Amino acid sequence: MCGIVGYIGSSKAQDILVEGLKKLEYRGYDSAGVAVYNGGRLEVVKAKGRLAELEGKLEAAPLSGTIGIGHTRWATHGKPSDVNSHPHVDNERKISVVHNGIIENYIALKEELIERGHRFVSETDTEVISHLIADLYEGDIVRAVQAAVKRLRGAYALGVIAEEEPDKLVAVRNASPLIIGVGDGENFIGSDIPAVLPHTRDIYILKDGEMAVLTRNGVELFTLEGNIISRELFHVDWDLTTAEKGGYDHFMLKEIHEQPKAYRDTMGSRITEDGKRVVMNEVKMTADELRTIRHVHIVACGTAYHAGLVGKNVIERLARIPVEADVASEYRYRAPIISKETLVIVVSQSGETADTLAALREAQRQGARVIAITNVVGSSVAREADDVITTWAGPEIAVASTKAYTSQLIAFYLFGLYLTQTLETQEPAMIEEAITALRALPEQVETLLGQADTVKAFAEKIANHDDLFFIGRGLDYAVAQEGSLKLKEISYIHSEAYASGELKHGTLALIEDGVPVIALATQQELFEKTLSNIKEVTARGAYVMGIAPEGDQELAKSVDEVITIPRTLGLLTPALSVVPLQLLAYYASLARGNDVDKPRNLAKSVTVE
Structure with a gap:
């Protein structure tokens, strides 16, 4: 995930681009760069490291142009370096591109372009895009971009400027976020609303397969085939802090x-x-x-x-x-x-x-x-x-x-x-079945997130407890351990995870009336044994939330609350069953008034033993 910005207007583009990149640095921070039409030519300045490194270069040699694009990088193809940083250009430095996403067929395109005489300097997939557009360019940047993206396979949000057409900024979205900010005599692009919010609150949100052509005086939206799109502006009424979190209350x-x-x-x-x-x-x-x-x-x-x-x-x-x-x-x-x-x-x-x-x-x-x-x-x-x-x-x-x-x-x-x-x-058939189920997971998680209100209600019920237990067998035990860690690290509720079969070897002594227990029962071959363990804790007064596959009829008879997950192969259930446990930790922390994103005593990266 990377952050892109773009500006066309009458103000100094460099300053607006850097300001926008600061709002997007959460999307990537291993390098940054800008390309500005400056004094009749495209000038590109890039720097490995945090945005401050780029700012230092621009202070030493400022760019005065009023159209440009910028990028803050989260490296995927090629290590963090000046040369791998965006924006990327073609060999003649006539076309400049910023990109968020991954081009899956970049190797084949690169080999084709090399045969046509193009020389590449970076390890990135993005450099291919600038060369491809340049190869197709015949005096109309919009048509060249349209022709290029038809060759691309993967995810991309693009910002493109051309030295020969300094009155246009072209933007394209396919499976990566991109918004257009509409101002008075100036217009903007960004990966996220915070990038443009200091300048405008009127936004177009591009959809997949759409592009925008920005000039100083207006914005036109098109399909990739060139059909004009009519859309109402979205007016942002969030504050900046909320916008940085995409409208969510917390980063988590x-x-x-x-x-x-x-x-x-x-x-x-x-x-x-x-x-x-x-x-x-x-x-x-x-x-x-x-x-x-x-x-x-x-x-x-x-x-x-x-x-x-x-x-x-x-x-x-x-x-x-x-x-x-x-x-x-x-x-x-x-x-x-x-x-x-x-x-x-x-x-x-x-x-x-x-x-x-x-x-x-x-x-x-x-x-x-x-x-x-x-x-x-x-x-x-x-x-x-x-x-x-x-x-x-x-x-x-x-x-x-x-x-x-x-x-x-x-x-x-x-x-x-x-x-x-x-x-x-x-057997190959088994592998194919697993891959099919794997590819279905993203949509299943989206469905699962729709049960957030049920999880929130349970979290609020257990928020005042001092102790809580997670139980499960097999893969459910592995997920129980992660669920327990999430809960304790942000809610500060003492929580332990146990293999269900171990309850009778000591842990049952801790179960008494009203003690909350989260019971995972997603492994079909272990379901009956897990159900017996659940009955052991309910018999001693535990208040139980169970997690089971959709369509379950048995678990609901033995627990107080049930969250169901979409059915998938047993091996893949952890990628689904952990989601309600993440939400449980989040809402329990919220109910206790904690700082969800920055729990006490903890750091994001542990760089000491």
């Missing part, structure tokens, strides 16, 4: 609702168009090397460790390789048995987690191959691992992880299926 709630997009983006081009196979070009191990794996270690901290517990189950069930899951802070100190036949998977949202980095280095020292699952391109974990599976969740602002965790689940599902294909441990 916004990020919970961003999960369907994070699922889609993480799957991205890793699934073939026919939906039958997983492709993981970022894993450089050959088929023969993958066949030498005899055991897998998954190492992570906190929420990432809980994703690893699901990953362990996925790899063992599908690929039939034994897997150990360890918290990174303990891994080195138990003298793990590692060999060249060991594959170590380290998981870190930030890619800077100190304990996870130390585990990675120890594994490599002992000869293991290391795959990293991380959300940050160019992070320490990404640089040092042998292979990197990037989760494309986008920046996560709230301390309590939501979309980063579920994107890690998607990464494990993809890698588990990829390994299974290579080792041929499951």
